[in-house]
Amino acid sequence: MVFLRTELCDILGIRYPILQGGMGPYKTEELAIAVARAGALGVISSIGMAASMLPESAPIDPVRLFGTDTPQNLLRKSIERVAQEVKPHNGVFGVNVPVASEFLPASEMFVRQVIASRESDSDIERHLRVLITSAGNPRPxxxxxxxxxxxxxxxxxxxxxxxxxxxxxxxxxxxxxxxGAHVSWDPVHSMVLVPAVVSAVARPVVAAGGFCDGASLAAALCLGAVGIQMGTRFIATKESDFEQIWKETIVKHDERGTLVGRGILGPMRFLRNARAEAIVRQTLSDVPAFYLGEPVASNSKILGLEREGFDALLDGDHDNALMFGGECSGRISTLPTVNDLIQSIVREAAETIRRVQKVVLDAG
Ligand SMILES: Cc1cc2nc3c(=O)[nH]c(=O)nc-3n(C[C@H](O)[C@H](O)[C@H](O)COP(=O)(O)O)c2cc1C
Structure with a gap:
């Protein structure tokens, strides 16, 4: 067995320097359990649970996905279940809370619930160690x-x-x-972004966007990161909470199989199908400024993201299903268990690092 230990492992108490990305609309509860048990950081995704607090135009039907429980109860129960399931494996997990200004009431409620859950139970406190905020102002x-x-x-x-x-x-x-899913207005890719951030801040940096195997984990470490966060790769695993059609689409697509168009509150990367193409066409005709990186003020009309896209997903309609995913879907061709995936990534990263080390020849 090989271990790759970085500062990230020491700070979080995980065995491998890998984070699972938060991925609404699902709770990613099954995925968080499997990832934490396998020695990486499992993450519960909160944003889908708040769908009932979003405007009518929200592209998912919260009742169809989660039933009628309140968002706060959904998160509380999810935290309790994940803590119970990872405890025998000494697993560590976190909660992802997107903090875009449009979600703030939900974000504040979820953060309060994370704190309350930890205070209510010492097992939860021990295993739920991390809050991951995204998509908004970090200050509060x-x-x-x-x-x-x-x-x-x-x-x-x-x-x-x-x-x-x-x-x-x-x-x-x-x-x-x-x-996959939300991307920045500015199309800066990981190869440029990660080393630039590493040299700009005095904090440990984790690389996300395009990482899916041992070679890319090794590359992230070479760029100065202390680990990787993966979204798309974790969707295509046996345990992940996503629909089978979503997993299979990632496995089938090549590296050209994604499109960026206007999404919920900003640009999103979609898995290419008829719906994604329609969204991009609408984006080009209705908001051409989008592709110049100019923020589009009004979100009153969410292009192409009507509920029928989500219904089509649940109905297994491949062409019309609304699905997000990253470019690395082109490098994914298997549907492994999470544990097998993590083991193979760590093994491959170690082999890559050992192989690359051999190119260094010290003169004298
Ligand atoms: C379907 C999907 C949903 C996502 N939802 C969220 C989310 O709710 N919150 C968040 O911070 N990031 C979200 N992300 C981004 C991931 O956490 C992660 O940073 C990203 O997937 C990394 O790039 P990769 O897809 O190339 O691995 C989502 C990504 C995908 C693919």
Whole structure:
């Protein structure tokens, strides 16, 4: 068995320097359990649970996905279940809370619930160690550190990384434009973004966007990161909470199989199908400024993201299903268990690092 130990492992108490990305609309409860049991950081995703608090135009039907429980109860129960399931394996997990201004009432409620859950139960406190905020202003959230949480913030640029550092984030995730679902207005990819963020901030940096195997984990370490965060790769696993059609689409697509168009509150990377193509066509005709990186003010009309896209997903309609995913879907061709996946990534990363070391020849 091989271990790859970085500062990330020491800070979070995980065996491998791998984070699972938060991935609404699902709770990613099964995935968080499997990832934490396998020695990486499992993450519960909160944003889908808040669908009933979003405007009518929200593209998912919360009742169809989660029943009628309140968002707060959904998160509380999810935390309790994941803590119970990972305890025998000494697993560590976190909760992802997107903090875009449009979600703030939900974000604040979820963060309060994370703190309350930890205070209510010493097992939860031991295993739920991390809050990962994303998609918004980091400034209000350093307060979670006073409650014993490790605070990670996700950023798409050096500018935002510096803001996260000033706000006191313990770890910064630099998320490149290859990634699935929300991407930045500025199309800066991981190869440029990660080393730029590493040299701009004095905090450990985790690389996200395009990472899916041992070679890319080794590359992230070479770029100065202390680990990787993966979304798309974890969707295509046996345990992940996603629909089978979503997993199979990732396995089938090549590296050209994604498109960026206007999504919920900003640009998103979709898995290419008829719906994604229609969204991009609408984006080009209705909001051409989008592709110049100019923010589009009004979100009153969410292009192509009507509920029928989500219904089509649940009905297994491949062409019309609304599905997000990253460019690395082109490098994914298997549906392994999470444990097998993590083991193979770590093994391959170690082999890659050993192989690459051999190119160094010291003269004299
Ligand atoms: C389907 C999907 C949903 C996502 N939802 C969220 C989310 O709710 N919150 C968040 O911070 N990031 C979200 N992300 C981004 C991931 O956490 C992760 O940073 C990203 O997938 C990394 O790039 P990769 O897809 O190339 O691995 C989502 C990604 C995908 C593919």
């Amino acid at each position: 959230w350093s307060v979670v550190k006073k409650h014993g949480l490790i605070w990670i913030h996700v950023v798409p640029s050096v500018y935002h990384a510096k803001k996260a550092e000033q706000a006191g984030a313990d770890i910064i995730v630099a998320s490149g434009h290859e990634g």
